[in-house]
Amino acid sequence: MREGAERPLRADAARNRSSLLAAAAREFAERGPDASVADIARRAGIGKGTVFRHFPTKEDLLAAVVLDRIEDLAALAARLANADDAGAALLEFMDEAAGRQQQLDLSFLRESGEVNERLAGARERLFAAIIALVERAQAAGAVRGDISGMDVILLMCAPNHVVSFVPDAPPDLWRRYLGIIFDGLRPEGARPLPHPAP
Amino acid sequence: MREGAERPLRADAARNRSSLLAAAAREFAERGPDASVADIARRAGIGKGTVFRHFPTKEDLLAAVVLDRIEDLAALAARLANADDAGAALLEFMDEAAGRQQQLDLSFLRESGEVNERLAGARERLFAAIIALVERAQAAGAVRGDISGMDVILLMCAPNHVVSFVPDAPPDLWRRYLGIIFDGLRPEGARPLPHPAP
DNA sequence: TAACAAGTTGACCGCCCGGTCCGTTTGGCT
DNA sequence: AGCCAAACGGACCGGGCGGTCAACTTGTTA
Numbered sequence: 001m002r003e004g005a006e007r008p009l010r011a012d013a014a015r016n017r018s019s020l021l022a023a024a025a026r027e028f029a030e031r032g033p034d035a036s037v038a039d040i041a042r043r044a045g046i047g048k049g050t051v052f053r054h055f056p057t058k059e060d061l062l063a064a065v066v067l068d069r070i071e072d073l074a075a076l077a078a079r080l081a082n083a084d085d086a087g088a089a090l091l092e093f094m095d096e097a098a099g100r101q102q103q104l105d106l107s108f109l110r111e112s113g114e115v116n117e118r119l120a121g122a123r124e125r126l127f128a129a130i131i132a133l134v135e136r137a138q139a140a141g142a143v144r145g146d147i148s149g150m151d152v153i154l155l156m157c158a159p160n161h162v163v164s165f166v167p168d169a170p171p172d173l174w175r176r177y178l179g180i181i182f183d184g185l186r187p188e189g190a191r192p193l194p195h196p197a198p
Numbered sequence: 199m200r201e202g203a204e205r206p207l208r209a210d211a212a213r214n215r216s217s218l219l220a221a222a223a224r225e226f227a228e229r230g231p232d233a234s235v236a237d238i239a240r241r242a243g244i245g246k247g248t249v250f251r252h253f254p255t256k257e258d259l260l261a262a263v264v265l266d267r268i269e270d271l272a273a274l275a276a277r278l279a280n281a282d283d284a285g286a287a288l289l290e291f292m293d294e295a296a297g298r299q300q301q302l303d304l305s306f307l308r309e310s311g312e313v314n315e316r317l318a319g320a321r322e323r324l325f326a327a328i329i330a331l332v333e334r335a336q337a338a339g340a341v342r343g344d345i346s347g348m349d350v351i352l353l354m355c356a357p358n359h360v361v362s363f364v365p366d367a368p369p370d371l372w373r374r375y376l377g378i379i380f381d382g383l384r385p386e387g388a389r390p391l392p393h394p395a396p
Numbered sequence: 397t398a399a400c401a402a403g404t405t406g407a408c409c410g411c412c413c414g415g416t417c418c419g420t421t422t423g424g425c426t
Numbered sequence: 427a428g429c430c431a432a433a434c435g436g437a438c439c440g441g442g443c444g445g446t447c448a449a450c451t452t453g454t455t456a
Binding site for chain 3: 210211247
């Protein structure tokens with residue numbers, strides 16, 4: 001049998017796999033990366049052993065969920081890459097990004113970075129797409145010049161994190177903080193920044 | 199024996215208590231609120247049982263550390279309350295706040311909120327002082343009008359959090375993101391915010 | 397339909413954690 | 427010095443975690 005030739009999953013296995021991924025996505029989103037495998041399995045309606053048959057490690061499961069998110073965001077960024085209003089495109093990207101990954105914050109940045117080959121690749125593609133969005137927005141004069149793409153990547157999820165501390169937050173309060181942060185990215189009234197970008 | 203009349207600690211107990219608090223502060227700052235009690239005890243050079251003699255619960259220990267931070271910040275805010283330049287005072291407060299509590303983020307906002315009476319009181323005093331700083335800065339025209347004190351409280355620690363995701367971050371990279379966020383609080387170029395303050 | 401590989405399962409393992417307990421040590425008072 | 431309450435410390439406990447395994451079930455293929 002060749003390396004790349006993967007035999008198709010059995011029907012029940014494929015069904016279990018997809019409900020497992022869905023359950024893991026919900027559970028990680030709600031409880032963070034420390035959600036227990038047993039809870040995820042229960043939520044997916046499968047046994048704990050089955051989880052480890054599909055993913056050798058909890059970290060691999062998390063990486064699979066994160067990979068989905070990354071590819072989702074990369075597709076979004078690609079779709080916005082040629083928008084007419086580059087500034088609005090960047091804002092829309094940050095808005096959608098924050099909205100989609102409620103709570104599953106930047107863990108995809110460092111977590112399992114070297115563990116998973118595909119994940120590292122997808123992350124690079126996402127980063128490149130974001131950087132392109134930022135540079136177009138800068139060229140259009142919608143974003144200050146002393147900002148790097150990495151700045152946007154880092155600030156992207158701050159709204160969700162910030163909101164996670166208010167007890168009964170309305171579900172779109174994060175938009176308020178995205179608004180504030182995005183205003184900080186605008187050229188109007190920008191002060192020189194005290195430290196170079198990473 | 200009266201209620202309020204607390205007998206003084208024995209000399210060794212007082213010594214242990216303070217080194218315990220110091221170790222806990224360092225350990226919580228480095229590893230987050232999930233730092234283990236055993237590690238803290240080892241770092242303080244005392245037995246695990248001694249930790250629980252001083253604080254009945256790990257959460258109480260964390261609350262004590264957090265209380266220190268809160269009172270520290272409240273004193274800072276009080277010192278800046280009458281500064282000449284109200285805008286600079288607010289910026290300095292956020293700068294110092296972010297700098298002092300490297301990584302021990304906003305947990306003090308919700309964690310152990312109702313557990314500890316003193317902590318809740320100190321938190322209210324800190325909040326009031328921050329709100330006063332913000333209102334003075336607004337009156338001076340240094341901060342946009344549609345911002346509440348709570349916004350500043352929530353955004354205060356975002357720089358630290360954001361920076362915690364970059365692998366080998368220089369120790370004052372957070373200043374960059376504080377700069378961006380603070381620019382977002384300025385009146386110049388502010389767009390209307392999409393959601394009311396909490 | 398018969399037979400087998402692929403898939404499933406929950407009991408089980410080792411580990412680490414917060415918290416308890418009691419035998420031991422030690423500082424303060426007379 | 428001698429006493430004792432206060433303080434100490436580490437073995438210990440119960441619980442939950444990630445991960446394993448061998449017995450069992452099921453989809454697929456001929």
